Amino acid sequence: MSDFYLFNTLTRTKEKFEPLEPPRVRMYCCGPTVYDYAHIGNYRTFVFSDLLRRSLLLHGFKVLEVMNITDVDDRTIDGAAKKGLELSAYTGPYIEAFFEDLRQLRIRQAEHYPRATEHIAEIIALVRRLEERGIAYRSGDSVYYRIGGFKNYGRLSRLDSSGIQAGARVEADNYDKENVRDFVLWKGGRDESVAWDSPWGRGRPGWHVECSAMSMKYLGETFDLHCGGVDLTFPHHENEIAQSEGATGKPLARFWVHAEHLLVDGQKMSKSLGNFYTFRDLKQQGHSASAIRYLLLGTHYRSQLNFTTEALHAAASAVGRLRDFHERLKICSPPPGAREEPALWCAQAFREALEDDLSISQALSALFDFVREVNRLIDLRTLSAESRARALEELRLCDSVLDVLEPDREEDEEFVRGVEALIEERNQARRSRDFGRADNIRAELDTRGVVLEDSPQGTRWKRKG
């Protein structure tokens, strides 16, 4: 079997990836904070983790994936307070919306989606463990992590203390801490409605600690890989390492993999610039989920991805090309006696590209070379039945990662009957050489968003765009 390589943020090099207990890969991905609808920048990261997951599967690994749902933090608490809702009543709809977006974007489900609010006991246990080791200390009503007690602090992000201090924004409550760089594990004494009992009084968990507690619960003290957006490298992942390794004395994850940011029209997405989009916004503008998926998938994960309307249209066209090819391959009738084409493969090159640090451009290049070649053979009518079957299998393998071939929506029966009735009427007109009538029907269907394709095998139709 070939090897699988990934760029490891810990070493800043591309390394051979091997799980601790092959073939099972245990991975943890930082998920959403459910204070609002997730935006396309978030989905860039989640599509990346989906690509990683599917590439691991294509390679032959088994995957156990955990993605956390952060349902308690300042933003969710503020949001709930503003609307006068209980925290869970506020976050619930956003959690549902998140899963619906994942479904439409065809991001495969992780095995577990633990929520912070459902793991308070585990979080408290972890903080106690850190206390016992002398790494956590109490100050006021809160508990903090003592950076000085963990010698590897800064190893992942490669930020030294001077760098951190030079650019530091000063936190409002830093006077509670022994050192500005210390971070909070348990926030107490805020007299908020959102609080749990703990050995330190009522309070709530700090941001980073949930991931340490939950990854440990579902994946063990050491697992294979941890991924998320680049901005999480510091402080979130650095702090996760400090918490987990501080408590266990064992490495947290062997590989850290980070997805670069998405830009919109060349700039960081922000509400003030007016270039802030949720997945729902884009759907509303008429863009298909598969085009969005393809666009998010198509740029290497360690490069910034510039999201533009033009690129979205290009992605839609590329998906259309693959789908047209798939349909054409399914219906083409191989002539008897055609020779098997030995050169007809692409899945291996596709897979090998992905095994090389998810080189998606190379993978797509191999796929499209294949599409052109097979189309050519179909045109020449030299594609054998065996080659056709193999080509379909090759395409299926590639699509097990891309997942863009299936149509985005279920057609409702009434619409389909209407379209098919008009197609039949048009074909009668064509048989009687009434081309004016035939063209009128084509135009009518066009206004309904339907494009026709006449072929020796009959008339096919598809949705425009």
Add this chain to the structure above:
RNA sequence: GGCGGCGUACCCAAGUGGCUAAGGGAGAGGUCUGCAAAACCUUUAUUCGGCGGUUCGAUUCCGCCCGCCGCCUCCA
């Protein structure tokens, strides 16, 4: 101030110390078609931000400059 990334055709985007600088989109011409669509063929970078250097040879390595972007305590 510290750390890091990027700049390849009209757009997106791979890649390599020298063999025709992938692939997708868009445009142009052609084949096919009643018309279309799809598909195929041809075509669009003697050139890889600029200037130097190393080298027989650099887009690829080194230096400087210009431009863009990110991180440096709660942002994917």
